Amino acid sequence: MSHSPPPGTPKARIPGPQQPPPPYPRIRAGLWRHCLGGGLALWALTAWVTYETQNSALLPTLVLLGSFLVPVVFVLWAYERHGRDLGVSAVLGCFLTGGALGVLGASLTASYPLRPALEVFTGAGPIEEAAKLAALVFVLRGRPGIRGTRAGLVLGAAVGFGFAALESAGYAFATAATTAGVGLRTLLETEILRGVLAPLGHGLWTAIAGGVLLSRRRPTGHFRITAPIAGTCLGVCLLHALWDATHGLALWGTARLTGADLDRPLFTQALPTRPSAVQEHLFTLFSVGGLALVALGGIGWIRSLARRDPSWRNTP
Numbered sequence: 430m431s432h433s434p435p436p437g438t439p440k441a442r443i444p445g446p447q448q449p450p451p452p453y454p455r456i457r458a459g460l461w462r463h464c465l466g467g468g469l470a471l472w473a474l475t476a477w478v479t480y481e482t483q484n485s486a487l488l489p490t491l492v493l494l495g496s497f498l499v500p501v502v503f504v505l506w507a508y509e510r511h512g513r514d515l516g517v518s519a520v521l522g523c524f525l526t527g528g529a530l531g532v533l534g535a536s537l538t539a540s541y542p543l544r545p546a547l548e549v550f551t552g553a554g555p556i557e558e559a560a561k562l563a564a565l566v567f568v569l570r571g572r573p574g575i576r577g578t579r580a581g582l583v584l585g586a587a588v589g590f591g592f593a594a595l596e597s598a599g600y601a602f603a604t605a606a607t608t609a610g611v612g613l614r615t616l617l618e619t620e621i622l623r624g625v626l627a628p629l630g631h632g633l634w635t636a637i638a639g640g641v642l643l644s645r646r647r648p649t650g651h652f653r654i655t656a657p658i659a660g661t662c663l664g665v666c667l668l669h670a671l672w673d674a675t676h677g678l679a680l681w682g683t684a685r686l687t688g689a690d691l692d693r694p695l696f697t698q699a700l701p702t703r704p705s706a707v708q709e710h711l712f713t714l715f716s717v718g719g720l721a722l723v724a725l726g727g728i729g730w731i732r733s734l735a736r737r738d739p740s741w742r743n744t745p
Contacts, residue, residue, distance in 0.1 A: 461506040468498040476617055488605055495620030496598035499627045500590035511741060512583035515575060520587050527564035527588025528595040534560025554669030561588045561635045566652055573650025578640045578738035585639020589632035597623040629724040630672060633731060634665045640734045672723045679715030683708050
């Protein structure tokens with residue numbers, strides 16, 4: 430004899446099949462824009478409060494906000510547009526591990542007592558780029574399924590931006606403390622300049638190298654060194670060296686065109702004594718123009734790699 434439940438009793442729900450979780454976190458479109466706008470406002474507010482209160486305890490907050498804002502925004506954009514299927518752990522691991530190993534590799538070049546000559550600029554690039562690629566390989570060692578040009582571009586950029594963030598933080602901390610106390614103006618100028626240039630340097634170079642490296646990764650997960658990979662690494666190191674040498678080349682070109690005598694080596698980090706207005710304008714033109722040419726070369730290279738990969742246009 431069946432007993433019917435009393436009136437008003439809710440019916441028992443039959444559990445349906447469990448829906449599998451999404452393969453990657455759902456991030457609303459345009460989140461990187463909100464992070465950029467909110468981060469800039471927070472950085473400006475921190476700078477104003479630091480200036481008004483002269484509280485040196487706020488310097489770490491100011492430095493970290495200014496150093497990490499642009500790299501994090503670009504990594505978030507790359508993840509949102511082209512890397513959701515790669516996983517947050519892979520992108521975050523490349524960002525943090527790549528930054529740490531890259532900075533350690535850069536410190537090796539500073540440990541040698543080299544003069545400010547051509548060897549400094551050509552030596553720093555290969556060591557830093559090798560350290561960043563080693564970080565990329567280390568993070569992906571247990572992920573054989575991550576391969577292809579698109580994955581290399583996104584994760585290589587994450588490694589490069591992680592390095593850029595920590596390097597900018599180091600430069601900012603170095604300029605914050607001076608013999609006369611805290612140089613807040615110099616600190617802000619350094620952070621603004623490096624923030625503007627961040628997308629055109631380390632993130633761009635390591636994205637190029639990572640794209641070619643992962644495009645030739647074996648299905649088993651093993652990395653191999655081929656002629657295109659070696660040529661790409663040499664090309665990236667050349668871009669890095671030209672970027673670092675732009676200041677010295679601009680100084681040399683200014684001196685040649687104006688007939689000035691440089692009493693210091695070619696790659697010195699200072700203008701001639703009491704430069705004229707013409708020399709200042711030429712130096713600025715050559716410096717900015719040189720950086721723009723190197724950046725355009727890198728952007729053109731990375732666009733050519735992306736166009737050859739159909740998955741770049743069909744990402745989820």
